[in-house]
Amino acid sequence: MSADRSLQILLDELGRLPGIGPKSAQRIAYHLLEADPEQARRLAAAIIQVKTEVHFCARCFNYATEQECSICSDTSRDRTRICVVSEPRDVSAIERTGSYRGLYHVLGGVISPMDKIGPEQLHVRELLARLGAEDIEELIIATNPNIEGETTASYLARAIKPLGVCVSRLASGLPVGGDLEYADELTLGRAIEARRSL
Amino acid sequence: MSADRSLQILLDELGRLPGIGPKSAQRIAYHLLEADPEQARRLAAAIIQVKTEVHFCARCFNYATEQECSICSDTSRDRTRICVVSEPRDVSAIERTGSYRGLYHVLGGVISPMDKIGPEQLHVRELLARLGAEDIEELIIATNPNIEGETTASYLARAIKPLGVCVSRLASGLPVGGDLEYADELTLGRAIEARRSL
Numbered sequence: 001m002s003a004d005r006s007l008q009i010l011l012d013e014l015g016r017l018p019g020i021g022p023k024s025a026q027r028i029a030y031h032l033l034e035a036d037p038e039q040a041r042r043l044a045a046a047i048i049q050v051k052t053e054v055h056f057c058a059r060c061f062n063y064a065t066e067q068e069c070s071i072c073s074d075t076s077r078d079r080t081r082i083c084v085v086s087e088p089r090d091v092s093a094i095e096r097t098g099s100y101r102g103l104y105h106v107l108g109g110v111i112s113p114m115d116k117i118g119p120e121q122l123h124v125r126e127l128l129a130r131l132g133a134e135d136i137e138e139l140i141i142a143t144n145p146n147i148e149g150e151t152t153a154s155y156l157a158r159a160i161k162p163l164g165v166c167v168s169r170l171a172s173g174l175p176v177g178g179d180l181e182y183a184d185e186l187t188l189g190r191a192i193e194a195r196r197s198l
Numbered sequence: 199m200s201a202d203r204s205l206q207i208l209l210d211e212l213g214r215l216p217g218i219g220p221k222s223a224q225r226i227a228y229h230l231l232e233a234d235p236e237q238a239r240r241l242a243a244a245i246i247q248v249k250t251e252v253h254f255c256a257r258c259f260n261y262a263t264e265q266e267c268s269i270c271s272d273t274s275r276d277r278t279r280i281c282v283v284s285e286p287r288d289v290s291a292i293e294r295t296g297s298y299r300g301l302y303h304v305l306g307g308v309i310s311p312m313d314k315i316g317p318e319q320l321h322v323r324e325l326l327a328r329l330g331a332e333d334i335e336e337l338i339i340a341t342n343p344n345i346e347g348e349t350t351a352s353y354l355a356r357a358i359k360p361l362g363v364c365v366s367r368l369a370s371g372l373p374v375g376g377d378l379e380y381a382d383e384l385t386l387g388r389a390i391e392a393r394r395s396l
Contacts, residue, residue: 002263002264002268003251003252003260003261003262003263003267003268004268006244006247006248006251006252006263007248007252007261009244009247009248010244010245010247010248012244013237013240013241013244014241014244016237016241017226017229017230017241018225018226018229019222019225019226020226024217026287026290027216027217028215028216028217028218029248030285030286030287031215031216032215032245032248032249033248033249033252033261033286037249039211039214040245040246040248040249041246041249042211043211043212043214043215043242043245044241044242044243044245044246045242046204046207046208046210046211046212047208047230047238047241047242047245048238048239048242049204049207049208050204050205050207050208050227050230050231050238051230051231051235051238051239053201053204054201054204054205054231062201063201063205063231064201065200065201065204066200069201070200070201070202087228088228088231089224089228092224
C-alpha cells in the first residue's frame with residue numbers, strides 16, 4: 001500500500017469523527033505521522049480498550065466495565081434518589097457539578113415520534129421496575145430542555161407520579177454569568193415564570 | 199479498570215492531538231463509545247498502519263512505504279525540477295494544486311537559530327548530493343513566507359546558485375479571493391513590489 005493510501009485511509013477514518021473536518025483530519029494525521037510511535041500506539045490502544053471493556057450498567061445503563069457501574073456499586077451514594085438522563089454523557093456532566101450524590105438512570109435517548117422513538121425504545125420499563133424494587137423517594141428528570149426532552153419529562157411524570165414517587169425536573173432559567181440582553185425569549189420567559197422569592 | 203478510567207485514558211490521548219481541546223476530546227470519545235465497534239477498530243488500525251508502514255523516502259524524504267515515495271518512483275514526472283519544502287505536508291499541499299509536475303525535496307524543518315536548527319540539522323547535504331547526481335535544471339524553493347522560511351530560502355539560494363542551477367522562490371502576494379482592505383501591510387507591500395505587467 002502506498003503512503004498516500006495509508007494516509008488517505010487514516011484521513012477518512014478521522015473525518016468520520018464529530019467536529020473533525022478535512023483540515024483538522026489532515027492536521028491530526030500529520031501530527032500522528034510525526035509523533036512518537038508510542039503516542040500513536042497508546043491512542044489506538046485506548047480506542048480499542050474503551051470499546052472492548054466498556055459496556056452498559058445492568059442497573060442504570062450508564063457506562064460500566066463490571067456488571068454494575070461505579071456509581072451504582074458505590075455504597076456511599078444516596079440510594080433514595082434517581083436522576084433520569086438521556087445519555088451516559090449527561091451522567092458525566094451532572095457528576096462534574098458535584099451537586100448530586102444520588103443514583104442515575106440512563107434512558108438511552110428521548111421520546112421522538114419523528115424518529116419513531118417511543119417509550120418502548122428507551123429504558124423506561126427498567127426504570128419502572130427499579131421504582132418497584134428499590135426504595136426510591138425522588139426522581140429527578142434531567143432530560144435536555146428542548147422539545148423532545150420536555151416531552152419525555154412529561155411522559156415520565158405522568159407515568160410515575162401515580163406510583164407515589166416525588167418527581168422533579170431540573171430548573172430552566174438564565175445561565176450563570178449570562179446576560180439578560182442576550183438571553184433568548186423562551187429562556188427569559190422561563191426565568192420569569194420560575195422566579196424565586198428572596 | 200473502571201469505565202471512567204478507560205474513558206479518561208482515551209480522553210487524555212485524544213487531548214494530545216492538535217486542535218483537540220477537552221470538549222472536542224469528550225465529544226469524540228462519546229462518539230466512539232456509541233459508534234459501531236467496527237468503526238473504532240478501523241480508526242485504531244489506520245493509526246497503527248500509518249505508523250508501521252510509512253517511512254521517509256530515501257531520495258526526497260517525503261513519506262513513503264517503499265524505498266522511494268510514489269512521486270520519486272513516478273517516471274512520468276518532470277525529473278529536471280525539484281521543489282524544496284519544509285515538511286511532507288507541504289508536498290501534499292502543492293500536489294493538490296495540480297500546477298507542479300516535478301520532484302520534491304523535504305528539508306525536515308527550516309533554519310531557526312533560536313531552536314538551534316541549522317543547515318546541518320536539515321536534509322540540505324542530501325539536496326546538494328542530488329544536484330550533483332541528478333540532472334536538475336531548476337530548484338523551486340517553497341518554504342513558508344515567514345522569517346525562518348525566508349532565511350532558509352536565502353541560505354539555499356546562496357549555496358546552490360554557484361552550482362549553475364536556476365533557483366526560484368514561490369511568489370508572495372494577495373491570496374486569490376482576498377480583499378485589499380483586509381490584507382496586512384507586508385503582504386500588500388510584497389504584492390506591489392512583485393507586480394506584473396499585463
